[in-house]
Amino acid sequence: MSVVDRLPGGEGERAALIGGACVLMAALFALTPLVVALPSALYVFFEVAILYAVYGLLVLGLNLQYGHTGLINFGHVVFFAAGGYTVAMLSAQNPFAGIGLGYPWVAALVAGVLVAALLGALVGATSLRLRDDFLAIATLATAEIFHTLFVNFRGIFGGNVGLSGIPQPIAALATDGDTTLLATLLFFGGCVAFTFAAVRRLTDAPYGRVLRAVRADELVARSLGKSAFSYKMQAFVYGAALAGLGGGLFALYSGAVAPGFFTLQVTVTVWIGMLLGGAGSHRGVLAGLAIIMGLRLLSRFALDVTPVSASAFASIRLIVIGMILVAIVRYRPAGIWGNAEELGVDS
Amino acid sequence: MSLLAVEDLTKEFGGLRALDGLSVSVDRGDLVGVMGPNGAGKTTLFNCVSGIVRPDGGAVTFDGTDVTGNSPEALARAGMIRTFQLTRELRTMTVRDNVRLAATDQPGERTLPALLRTDAMESREREVDERADELIEAFELAHLADEYSANLSGGQRKLLELARALMLDPELLLLDEPFAGVNPTLTRDIADRIRELNSEGMTVVVIEHELETLTDLVDRLVVLQQGQLLVDGSPETVLDDERVVEAYLGG
Numbered sequence: 230m231s232v233v234d235r236l237p238g239g240e241g242e243r244a245a246l247i248g249g250a251c252v253l254m255a256a257l258f259a260l261t262p263l264v265v266a267l268p269s270a271l272y273v274f275f276e277v278a279i280l281y282a283v284y285g286l287l288v289l290g291l292n293l294q295y296g297h298t299g300l301i302n303f304g305h306v307v308f309f310a311a312g313g314y315t316v317a318m319l320s321a322q323n324p325f326a327g328i329g330l331g332y333p334w335v336a337a338l339v340a341g342v343l344v345a346a347l348l349g350a351l352v353g354a355t356s357l358r359l360r361d362d363f364l365a366i367a368t369l370a371t372a373e374i375f376h377t378l379f380v381n382f383r384g385i386f387g388g389n390v391g392l393s394g395i396p397q398p399i400a401a402l403a404t405d406g407d408t409t410l411l412a413t414l415l416f417f418g419g420c421v422a423f424t425f426a427a428v429r430r431l432t433d434a435p436y437g438r439v440l441r442a443v444r445a446d447e448l449v450a451r452s453l454g455k456s457a458f459s460y461k462m463q464a465f466v467y468g469a470a471l472a473g474l475g476g477g478l479f480a481l482y483s484g485a486v487a488p489g490f491f492t493l494q495v496t497v498t499v500w501i502g503m504l505l506g507g508a509g510s511h512r513g514v515l516a517g518l519a520i521i522m523g524l525r526l527l528s529r530f531a532l533d534v535t536p537v538s539a540s541a542f543a544s545i546r547l548i549v550i551g552m553i554l555v556a557i558v559r560y561r562p563a564g565i566w567g568n569a570e571e572l573g574v575d576s
Numbered sequence: 577m578s579l580l581a582v583e584d585l586t587k588e589f590g591g592l593r594a595l596d597g598l599s600v601s602v603d604r605g606d607l608v609g610v611m612g613p614n615g616a617g618k619t620t621l622f623n624c625v626s627g628i629v630r631p632d633g634g635a636v637t638f639d640g641t642d643v644t645g646n647s648p649e650a651l652a653r654a655g656m657i658r659t660f661q662l663t664r665e666l667r668t669m670t671v672r673d674n675v676r677l678a679a680t681d682q683p684g685e686r687t688l689p690a691l692l693r694t695d696a697m698e699s700r701e702r703e704v705d706e707r708a709d710e711l712i713e714a715f716e717l718a719h720l721a722d723e724y725s726a727n728l729s730g731g732q733r734k735l736l737e738l739a740r741a742l743m744l745d746p747e748l749l750l751l752d753e754p755f756a757g758v759n760p761t762l763t764r765d766i767a768d769r770i771r772e773l774n775s776e777g778m779t780v781v782v783i784e785h786e787l788e789t790l791t792d793l794v795d796r797l798v799v800l801q802q803g804q805l806l807v808d809g810s811p812e813t814v815l816d817d818e819r820v821v822e823a824y825l826g827g
Contacts, residue, residue: 427691434690435682435701438669442677445666452626452660453678453744454652455685463687570724573668 240512241429248422255415259402267407275410277526279482281519282417283475288499288514289424290471296508297432298464299444301361304352304368305499307375308469310491311348312341312476314379317392317486324394327387334396338477345473346466353465358458372496379488391487395480413482420478421515424471429511440464445573498522501554507567517564521550577640579604579748579779580625580656585634587620587803594620595631596803602748602781607774609790609811610783612800613823618783619661621800622750626658627651639747653680655747661756661783663733667726671717671736672708674725678743679704711739715769731762738769749773751782755789767793787824791815799823 257263267275287309294300320337321329348371356367379386386392399416403409431437439460442450447457480486498521506517525546532542563569578601587595594617602608610618624631627648636644638656646654666674682704683689684697712721715735720728725736734754741749751770755763767789774780784790791797791811799806799814801823807814814820 430693431687431690434693434697435676435679435684435704436687436690438673438677439685441669441673442666445668446664448628448648449660449664449666450677451648452628452652452658453740454649454680455677456647456649467687570726571668573726 239429239433241426241433244422244429245426248419248426251415251419251422255399255412255419258408258412258415259399262404264404264408265411267410272410273526273529275414277522279410279414279417280479281522282414282421283479283482284495284499284502284518284522285421285515286424286471286475286478287495288503288518289421289428289511290468290475291499292503292508292511292514293428293432293440293464293471294468296503296510296514297437297440297444298461299361300357300461300465300468301365302368302465302468303365303496303500304370304372305468305472306491306493306495307368307372308345308349308472309476309479309495310372310375310379310486311345311469312473313480313486313491314386314392314476315341315344315473316477316480317395318385320396320481321392321394322396324387324392325390326383327392328385329392329394334398334481338474338481341477341480342470342473345476346470349466349469350462352469353462357461357465372493376488376491376493379491387487389488391485391489393485395484395486397484398481400484417478417482420474424474425511425515432511441571501550504564505553505557507564507572509568509571510564510566513564513566516566521553524550524553577604578602578637579606579639580781581635581637582621582625583635583637585621585624585636586632587617587624587629588632593803595624595634597634598800598803598805599634600798600805600808602779604747604779605774605777606779606781606796607771607794608781609794609797610781610800611785611787611790611797612806615802616800617803618800619752620803622658622752622783626656626750652744655744656750657741657744657746657748658750659737659741659752659754661752663730663737665725665728665733665736665740667724669725670722671712671725671728672721674736675708675711675740675743676704678740679708680744708743711742715739731758734758734762734766738766742773747779749778749780751780753783753785755784755786763789787815 287305291302291305294302316337318328319330319332319340320334322331323329352367352371356364380389399413400409403412439450439455442455443457443460450457499518502518502521503514505520507513528546532539535542557564562574563572581601583599585595585598598621612618623629625636627646630645635642638654643651682700683694684701689697712718715738717732717735720732728736754766758766770780770793782790782794794811797811797814798808799820806823807817807820
């Protein structure tokens with residue numbers, strides 16, 4: 230029996246505990262003169278791991294929407310972007326172009342989550358009463374519309390350059406760059422662990438039972454007195470809010486936002502991660518995302534040893550990721566850790 | 577006073593009049609059968625009454641309140657529960673979760689109590705578990721409790737749907753062809769259960785094709801034809817009625 234198994238409570242409680250430990254350690258590095266020196270070869274791993282934690286918030290939200298409630302959201306990136314841009318516009322000081330109001334970052338982060346949730350509520354109110362595929366189209370369209378707005382409204386969103394001058398609280402507190410990197414990773418990791426604990430509790434409770442009933446057969450859920458629309462709305466808004474939190478944290482870490490951070494690619498990555506790991510399983514989707522992002526990291530090193538040009542390599546990478554997706558759908562439709570009977574797929 | 581009253585109900589699908597000014601009422605404690613040839617409007621009647629489709633005209637009154645066009649969830653919470661002609665078990669959930677789902681007043685179905693795992697939620701969930709297990713036991717599904725309901729046989733699905741409906745303790749139970757595709761032994765079993773529920777005071781309305789089971793079971797028969805009321809009376813008088821014979825044999 231491992232140490233982890235002897236900790237109190239279920240998986241959710243352990244995750245909360247780990248989250249607490251991570252945040253405490255992050256505080257230790259950020260607030261004390263304690264410094265770490267990282268070998269420069271590890272920088273890339275830290276950067277990808279931080280991005281993984283941010284995407285982890287996205288995939289947990291998406292899993293609540295799709296894995297548990299059956300909502301097809303092909304525009305998850307727009308809620309990520311809403312959080313990022315809200316934080317940027319409210320907190321940035323003297324951005325190169327666009328709006329920067331210079332408010333405290335804490336307020337900006339709260340606003341970022343709220344704006345993403347509100348956008349989720351708006352999209353949900355217009356599309357959730359319709360058939361499943363309408364939501365897919367509406368979310369995809371929303372994401373594209375906002376991407377175009379970000380690029381074209383230079384005076385507001387800074388155009389292609391985006392917004393810079395966003396405060397970086399952890400960098401400001403920590404002594405040097407290496408320590409910042411470690412503290413950021415620990416803090417973001419803690420946020421993912423807390424989120425994991427929360428969604429796990431939610432879906433283990435009778436609440437999750439209703440979500441899964443809505444996914445299985447909305448009419449039955451309604452005939453048994455459950456307001457399917459209200460549950461779909463809640464799941465959708467919670468997922469959007471989590472993506473907004475991810476976007477806000479990302480902005481406060483990188484100090485800048487630009488349309489290039491918020492492309493369709495983000496949606497595709499979290500979707501493939503979720504399907505690969507197994508929709509419905511919180512642990513599975515995080516692991517699936519780790520695999521897909523790990524592959525991308527690995528391919529960076531592979532580029533150095535393959536005899537093809539960088540652009541050709543980028544295309545090959547996309548082909549490989551596409552083939553992985555085809556292989557999952559064909560041979561393991563429930564994903565690696567997914568429950569085929571719970572998802573209603575044959576495997 | 578009648579528990580359910582339908583007045584002048586009309587529903588059209590395209591050019592087809594599925595319900596054509598139908599009026600019928602069910603008293604508290606009744607056990608009523610609804611029959612009629614294919615396309616007579618039996619299921620449409622259930623769909624209009626239970627809020628799944630909105631009638632074009634007429635009124636539905638439940639327990640003295642006008643509920644015309646109310647949502648299925650509101651009606652279910654008010655105590656009117658229906659089952660479906662083609663069973664709609666939640667295939668991706670276990671038998672146990674199918675039944676537990678139907679529990680009412682579970683605070684854990686709201687976000688905050690679920691996140692905080694409140695005592696109210698935990699204690700209600702213990703009651704829910706107990707009641708669900710009782711029902712599963714009573715319907716002889718205990719050995720399948722942890723099975724996903726997609727793996728059940730047709731008859732077992734019918735039982736599951738009935739058990740799930742009873743979890744809500746309905747005042748009015750609307751059963752849409754509970755015997756369809758069920759073997760004779762199970763048919764008798766289900767009929768016995770329905771009679772038992774009725775004798776305990778539950779008002780039950782049963783749609784059925786199969787005449788014999790229905791006439792043995794119910795106190796009163798309502799025969800529909802082309803969306804209208806053809807005959808309403810005791811099983812004996814209805815079966816002797818020439819119009820009914822004609823509707824079934826001549827139609």
